[in-house]
Amino acid sequence: MPERKKTRTATAGTVRLGSGYPVVIQSMTKTATTDVEKTLRQVRRLAAAGCGLVRIAVPTKADTQAFGKIAARSPVPLIADIHFSPARAIEAIEAGAGKIRLNPGNIKKRDDIERIIDCAKRHGTAIRIGVNEASIRDLKRDVAAGERVALMLDEMTEYVRVFEKAGFENLVLSAKSADTVRTIEANRAISGRFDYPIHIGLTHAGLAEDAIVSSSVAIGTLLAEGIGDTIRVSIAGDPVQEAEIAGQILLSLGLRESGRPQLVVCPTCGRCQSDVVGLARKVRMILKKIHQPIRVAVMGCVVNGPGEAADADVAVCAGAGKGFIYRKGKKVAAASEKDLPEALRKEIERLSGGLQGRQQSQ
Amino acid sequence: MPERKKTRTATAGTVRLGSGYPVVIQSMTKTATTDVEKTLRQVRRLAAAGCGLVRIAVPTKADTQAFGKIAARSPVPLIADIHFSPARAIEAIEAGAGKIRLNPGNIKKRDDIERIIDCAKRHGTAIRIGVNEASIRDLKRDVAAGERVALMLDEMTEYVRVFEKAGFENLVLSAKSADTVRTIEANRAISGRFDYPIHIGLTHAGLAEDAIVSSSVAIGTLLAEGIGDTIRVSIAGDPVQEAEIAGQILLSLGLRESGRPQLVVCPTCGRCQSDVVGLARKVRMILKKIHQPIRVAVMGCVVNGPGEAADADVAVCAGAGKGFIYRKGKKVAAASEKDLPEALRKEIERLSGGLQGRQQSQ
Numbered sequence: 001m002p003e004r005k006k007t008r009t010a011t012a013g014t015v016r017l018g019s020g021y022p023v024v025i026q027s028m029t030k031t032a033t034t035d036v037e038k039t040l041r042q043v044r045r046l047a048a049a050g051c052g053l054v055r056i057a058v059p060t061k062a063d064t065q066a067f068g069k070i071a072a073r074s075p076v077p078l079i080a081d082i083h084f085s086p087a088r089a090i091e092a093i094e095a096g097a098g099k100i101r102l103n104p105g106n107i108k109k110r111d112d113i114e115r116i117i118d119c120a121k122r123h124g125t126a127i128r129i130g131v132n133e134a135s136i137r138d139l140k141r142d143v144a145a146g147e148r149v150a151l152m153l154d155e156m157t158e159y160v161r162v163f164e165k166a167g168f169e170n171l172v173l174s175a176k177s178a179d180t181v182r183t184i185e186a187n188r189a190i191s192g193r194f195d196y197p198i199h200i201g202l203t204h205a206g207l208a209e210d211a212i213v214s215s216s217v218a219i220g221t222l223l224a225e226g227i228g229d230t231i232r233v234s235i236a237g238d239p240v241q242e243a244e245i246a247g248q249i250l251l252s253l254g255l256r257e258s259g260r261p262q263l264v265v266c267p268t269c270g271r272c273q274s275d276v277v278g279l280a281r282k283v284r285m286i287l288k289k290i291h292q293p294i295r296v297a298v299m300g301c302v303v304n305g306p307g308e309a310a311d312a313d314v315a316v317c318a319g320a321g322k323g324f325i326y327r328k329g330k331k332v333a334a335a336s337e338k339d340l341p342e343a344l345r346k347e348i349e350r351l352s353g354g355l356q357g358r359q360q361s362q
Numbered sequence: 363m364p365e366r367k368k369t370r371t372a373t374a375g376t377v378r379l380g381s382g383y384p385v386v387i388q389s390m391t392k393t394a395t396t397d398v399e400k401t402l403r404q405v406r407r408l409a410a411a412g413c414g415l416v417r418i419a420v421p422t423k424a425d426t427q428a429f430g431k432i433a434a435r436s437p438v439p440l441i442a443d444i445h446f447s448p449a450r451a452i453e454a455i456e457a458g459a460g461k462i463r464l465n466p467g468n469i470k471k472r473d474d475i476e477r478i479i480d481c482a483k484r485h486g487t488a489i490r491i492g493v494n495e496a497s498i499r500d501l502k503r504d505v506a507a508g509e510r511v512a513l514m515l516d517e518m519t520e521y522v523r524v525f526e527k528a529g530f531e532n533l534v535l536s537a538k539s540a541d542t543v544r545t546i547e548a549n550r551a552i553s554g555r556f557d558y559p560i561h562i563g564l565t566h567a568g569l570a571e572d573a574i575v576s577s578s579v580a581i582g583t584l585l586a587e588g589i590g591d592t593i594r595v596s597i598a599g600d601p602v603q604e605a606e607i608a609g610q611i612l613l614s615l616g617l618r619e620s621g622r623p624q625l626v627v628c629p630t631c632g633r634c635q636s637d638v639v640g641l642a643r644k645v646r647m648i649l650k651k652i653h654q655p656i657r658v659a660v661m662g663c664v665v666n667g668p669g670e671a672a673d674a675d676v677a678v679c680a681g682a683g684k685g686f687i688y689r690k691g692k693k694v695a696a697a698s699e700k701d702l703p704e705a706l707r708k709e710i711e712r713l714s715g716g717l718q719g720r721q722q723s724q
Binding site for chain 2: 001002028029030031032033039055056057058059063081083103105106132133134135136178180181184203204205206207210212213214216217218220221223224225234235236237239242245248249252253254263264265266267268269270271272276277280281284298301303304307308310311
C-alpha cells in the first residue's frame with residue numbers, strides 16, 4: 001500500500017476524509033434531481049457499489065428542495081454540487097448536505113463566499129473547493145497548456161485564503177482537467193502547497209471504452225504517490241460503473257480490501273500447451289460464488305507457474321493434456337485437461353469452506 | 363508529457379530504446395512458435411496495432427529454428443524469450459534476434475551468462491535482464507511482501523555486475539510482479555540505481571476485465587514519474603488487445619500521438635437535460651472515419667461546456683430539446699436535438715476536410 005501524504009481531516013456528515021481514514025469512493029447521480037425516488041434509487045445503487053459519498057447537482061431551487069428529501073433517506077452523506085448560485089449553496093447546507101462543492105470559476109464575489117462559509121460553519125458542513133481547468137476565471141483559448149496548472153494553483157490559493165481568513169478548515173480541495181498529465185501535475189502542486197484532504201479525478205474522461213485507461217492512469221498515479229483522500233471516476237454512462245472502476249483502482253494499489261477472491265492468470269505465450277484462457281474463464285465463474293479473499297492462480301507453464309503457485313492459496317499449472325493442482329504451494333493433485341475445472345472447483349470450495357468454517361468458529 | 367528520466371540507449375535491431383527515443387510498445391505472440399505462418403500473422407497484427415518490438419517464446423530447439431524463419435520476414439525486430447536454457451539464447455541470437463530476454467531466476471551459472479554475452483556482443487544483440495518476483499532465486503512462500511522488492515533489486519544488481527564486468531552495455535532492465543504496488547516500487551528502485559533503459563509491465567494481470575485497470579495504474583504511474591522506455595501490458599487474451607491498451611496508456615500521458623480524433627464527453631449529472639451519452643455514441647461513430655487529430659467535445663450543460671468548447675475544434679453544448687455547435691470556441695450554429703448529430707457530422711467533416719486540404723498542400 002502506498003504511504004499516504006499526511007493531511008488534516010474533513011468531516012462530511014458521518015464520513016471522515018483525510019490521510020487518517022480510508023480513501024472514499026464517490027460518484028454523482030445522473031437522474032433529474034427533482035425526481036426524488038429515481039435519484040434515491042441511484043444513490044442506493046451507488047452506496048451498494050462502494051460509494052461512501054454521493055454528489056447531486058442542484059441547479060434550481062426545486063432541486064435543493066428535492067435534495068433535502070433525498071438526504072433525509074440516503075444511506076450515505078450527500079454532497080451538493082454548486083455552480084453560479086450562492087443561494088443554492090445556502091439552501092443545500094440547510095437541507096442537510098454533508099458537504100457542498102463550490103467552483104471558484106463561477107462563484108467569485110467575496111461576500112457571497114463569506115455568507116456560505118458562515119452557513120457551513122453553523123451546520124458543520126464540509127466544503128470542497130473544486131477548481132476545473134475548463135471553468136477557471138480568465139481561461140482563454142490562448143493560455144498555453146503549460147501555464148494552466150499554475151493558473152489552477154493560483155485560483156485555488158486565492159480561494160483557500162478567503163476560507164482561512166474566515167477560520168474555516170473543514171475543507172477538501174480538487175483540481176481537475178480533462179487532460180491526464182495536467183490533472184496529475186495540478187494535484188502534485190496542490191498537495192505540495194496545502195495539507196487539506198484532496199479529491200482527485202479527471203473532469204470528464206469520455207465514454208467507458210475511452211475512459212477506463214486514462215482514469216486509472218490519472219487517479220492511480222496520484223494515489224501511488226500518496227495523494228488523494230476521495231476519488232471520483234467520471235464516465236459518460238452508468239455511475240455504478242464509475243464506482244466499480246474506482247474500486248478496482250483502490251484494490252490494485254492495496255488501498256481497499258475486497259473480501260473477494262483474486263484471480264491471477266498468465267498471459268500465455270508460445271510455451272503454453274493448453275487453453276489457459278478458457279480454463280481461467282471457468283475458474284472466474286467458480287469464484288463468483290466465493291466470498292473469501294483467497295488467491296487463485298491459473299498458469300500455463302513452468303517459468304512462473306511454481307512461483308505463483310507458492311504465492312497462491314490454490315493454483316493450477318496446465319500443461320499438454322493435463323495439469324497439476326497446488327494447495328498453498330504444494331502439489332496435491334493431477335487431472336486431465338477435461339477434468340481440471342471440476343478438480344479446481346472442489347479444491348477451491350474445500351479451501352473456502354474451510355476458511356468459512358474457521359471464520360464462523362472465531 | 364512527463365519528463366523522462368535520462369537513460370542510456372539500447373539497440374534492438376532497427377529499434378532504439380531509452381530516454382532519447384519514444385516509448386516502444388511491445389507484446390508477445392501466443393501461438394505455437396513452431397507454427398511459422400500463424401506466428402508471423404500474429405507478429406504482423408501486433409506491428410499494425412502499434413508494437414515496435416514483438417517477443418516470442420523459444421522453449422525448444424525447434425522453436426529457435428522457427429524463430430529464425432519468422433525473424434527473416436518480420437516487419438519489426440523480434441525478441442527471444444529465454445528461460446532455463448543458455449543454448450536457446452545462443453541459437454536465438456544466431457537466428458537474428460534483435461534482443462533476447464534472460465531471467466536471472468533460471469539462468470544462474472556465471473560461465474553460461476558470459477558465453478551468452480560474448481555471442482550477443484558479436485551480433486550486436488540487446489539483452490533484457492528480466493527479473494520476475496515469481497521466479498527469483500531463493501523466493502520462498504515465507505518471504506514477506508515488503509522484503510521482495512529488495513530481493514528483486516539484489517538479484518538485478520548481481521546480474522548487472524556480470525554484464526558490466528564483461529563490458530556489455532546494450533542492456534534493458536525489468537522487474538515485474540503480479541502486484542501493482544511492488545511493480546511500482548521495484549522499478550522506482552531500479553531506476554534510482556541504474557541508468558539503463560527500463561521495460562515495464564505487470565508479470566500477469568489476469569483476464570482483460572480484471573487487467574485493464576491494474577495495468578494502467580502500474581504502467582501509468584511509472585511513466586508519469588518518467589520511468590519506462592518500453593512497455594508491455596500482459597493480459598490473458600488476444601495480444602492485439604495488449605497493444606491497444608498500451609497505446610491508450612501512452613496516449614493518455616501525451617507520450618504518443620494518435621493522429622486520431624479525441625472525444626471529450628461530460629459524464630452528465632442532474633443538470634443534464636438531453637441524451638448526452640446517446641449523442642456522444644453517434645459522434646464516436648462519425649469520428650471513426652476521421653483521421654486527423656481533432657478534438658471534439660460533447661457537453662451537457664453550461665458549467666464546463668463553454669470552457670471545453672473553447673479548447674475543442676468542434677463542440678456541442680446540448681440542452682433541453684436543442685443544442686449549440688461551436689467551432690474553435692465560437693458558437694456557429696444551433697440545431698434541434700434530433701438534427702444535432704447531422705449538424706455535427708457536417709461541421710466535423712468540414713473541419714477535417716479543411717485540415718486534410720491544408721496537410722496535402724504543405
